[in-house]
Amino acid sequence: MNTNDLRLKLGRLKRAPENFVSAEFATEVSANGITEARRGFLRNSFLAAVAAGASTASTLAFAQGSAGDPTILDKQVWQTTLGQPVAARPYGVPSKYEANLQRRESPGLTRVSAASVSFAPLQGLFGIITPNGLHFERHHQGWVDIDPAKHRLMINGMVKQELVFTMEDLMRLPSVSRIHFIECGANTGMEWGNVAVPTVQYTHGMLSCCEFTGVPLSILLDMAGADTKKGKYILAEGGDGSGMTRTISMEMALDDVLVVWGMNGEMLRPENGYPLRLVVPGVQGVSSVKWLRRLEVGDMPYATKDEAVHYMDLMPDGIHRQYTSIQECKSVITTPSGGQQLLETGFYNISGMAWSGRGKIKRVDVSVDGGRNWREARLESPVLTKAITRFNIDWVWDGKPAILQSRATDETGHIQSSYRMLREVRGTRSIYHNNAIQSWKVDTNGEVSNVQVG
Numbered sequence: 018m019n020t021n022d023l024r025l026k027l028g029r030l031k032r033a034p035e036n037f038v039s040a041e042f043a044t045e046v047s048a049n050g051i052t053e054a055r056r057g058f059l060r061n062s063f064l065a066a067v068a069a070g071a072s073t074a075s076t077l078a079f080a081q082g083s084a085g086d087p088t089i090l091d092k093q094v095w096q097t098t099l100g101q102p103v104a105a106r107p108y109g110v111p112s113k114y115e116a117n118l119q120r121r122e123s124p125g126l127t128r129v130s131a132a133s134v135s136f137a138p139l140q141g142l143f144g145i146i147t148p149n150g151l152h153f154e155r156h157h158q159g160w161v162d163i164d165p166a167k168h169r170l171m172i173n174g175m176v177k178q179e180l181v182f183t184m185e186d187l188m189r190l191p192s193v194s195r196i197h198f199i200e201c202g203a204n205t206g207m208e209w210g211n212v213a214v215p216t217v218q219y220t221h222g223m224l225s226c227c228e229f230t231g232v233p234l235s236i237l238l239d240m241a242g243a244d245t246k247k248g249k250y251i252l253a254e255g256g257d258g259s260g261m262t263r264t265i266s267m268e269m270a271l272d273d274v275l276v277v278w279g280m281n282g283e284m285l286r287p288e289n290g291y292p293l294r295l296v297v298p299g300v301q302g303v304s305s306v307k308w309l310r311r312l313e314v315g316d317m318p319y320a321t322k323d324e325a326v327h328y329m330d331l332m333p334d335g336i337h338r339q340y341t342s343i344q345e346c347k348s349v350i351t352t353p354s355g356g357q358q359l360l361e362t363g364f365y366n367i368s369g370m371a372w373s374g375r376g377k378i379k380r381v382d383v384s385v386d387g388g389r390n391w392r393e394a395r396l397e398s399p400v401l402t403k404a405i406t407r408f409n410i411d412w413v414w415d416g417k418p419a420i421l422q423s424r425a426t427d428e429t430g431h432i433q434s435s436y437r438m439l440r441e442v443r444g445t446r447s448i449y450h451n452n453a454i455q456s457w458k459v460d461t462n463g464e465v466s467n468v469q470v471g
């Protein structure tokens with residue numbers, strides 16, 4: 018990194034609209050999208066926040082020098098009063114100043130009864146781990162909070178010995194902890210039709226990455242004496258009201274599929290499948306069946322409703338492609354990203370996430386001129402298989418229009434393609450498996466918006 022740029026001038030960024038507006042306003046934006054009037058309101062409320070010396074005070078001090086700034090010179094109330102006792106917070110929650118960083122429902126997707134999606138606020142996350150309270154949610158029939166004492170997991174079908182496990186049984190088995198992403202197959206789906214939803218939360222927020230703890234599925238199959246030669250498939254069934262059932266190949270089951278109860282060091286949250294879920298690394302989220310209650314070994318794909326009717330890709334020739342499950346190599350810049358605003362020229366740290374369902378990320382290139390020139394970004398460690406990798410690269414904004422893009426390459430050599438290239442093969446009528454390069458346009462006034470370029 019060129020620290021001269023940093024010393025010269027540090028640019029200021031409006032992090033996201035959600036961080037500067039009331040919860041009611043944000044809910045309205047979630048419900049109705051960002052119109053021109055609302056955009057103006059956002060800008061004004063942000064300027065008001067800056068004028069009031071809100072959370073940008075420290076960066077302003079950096080830019081101006083500290084002389085005369087009461088925020089550093091005067092004693093603050095929290096320096097001269099007693100703090101809160103530990104008992105006030107037996108279970109920690111974020112600072113009240115972070116209250117706007119929330120999972121949100123999409124401005125564009127209709128909510129059908131309890132069937133719902135909430136998107137993770139990628140623009141406000143650091144590193145690679147999604148905090149448990151911000152993991153995106155996708156429920157086909159709402160979420161349930163199951164009494165672990167009443168939860169069972171059955172293994173049946175082509176096995177020597179059918180087995181039924183209690184949670185206690187499962188948690189006594191040898192466990193492993195692994196960091197993996199879960200991405201809904203429909204993530205970035207609106208962009209096929211060039212809807213250009215406003216923020217990265219809504220374009221890419223059906224993506225999260227956690228450390229999952231559980232028992233490898235291969236161990237359970239071994240215990241049941243599964244016929245892993247003839248039994249080429251496994252049916253996974255959820256315990257919620259959606260009747261969620263998915264076919265998993267035996268090859269994957271014996272490789273890295275986990276039967277999971279732990280998420281980032283604690284039990285799963287109810288929204289994410291408490292007390293037990295499947296995690297099928299690298300595969301579209303729907304296969305990671307939540308509230309997992311049954312695994313059946315069989316010799317044919319099960320063609321369940323969620324495989325035969327949903328989760329298919331409509332190709333340009335009108336044919337439906339079934340059982341496309343791997344989430345291909347993909348990346349997105351999360352800062353600066355849609356809805357944010359660069360308030361002045363100067364240094365900016367471009368930061369984002371890259372991931373691949375086929376293995377590790379090998380490199381990420383970043384362009385600030387719509388793909389004409391590319392520079393290799395810095396990959397932060399750890400770089401793990403089928404997990405999010407964080408990338409960063411320095412950039413000095415000169416006040417001219419810019420188009421920011423990231424292009425990831427994974428260890429199999431798969432390079433993320435442009436919309437033009439992807440559409441040549443896939444057409445425009447898909448919902449699922451959109452891994453095209455995302456473009457964020459920076460206007461001369463610093464506003465960042467979602468655009469699609471070749």
Ligand SMILES: Nc1nc2c(c(=O)[nH]1)N[C@H]1C(S)=C(S)[C@@H](COP(=O)(O)O)O[C@H]1N2
Nearest residue numbers: 153154155156157201255261289302303307
């Ligand atoms: N039982 C059950 N499992 C389920 C679902 C569901 O509705 N019911 N939704 C699936 C879908 S479509 C996705 S993308 C992931 C989302 O996992 P999350 O809610 O923990 O993010 O769970 C999958 N597993």
Ligand SMILES: [Mo]
Nearest residue numbers: 201202302303
């Ligand atoms: Mo999904």
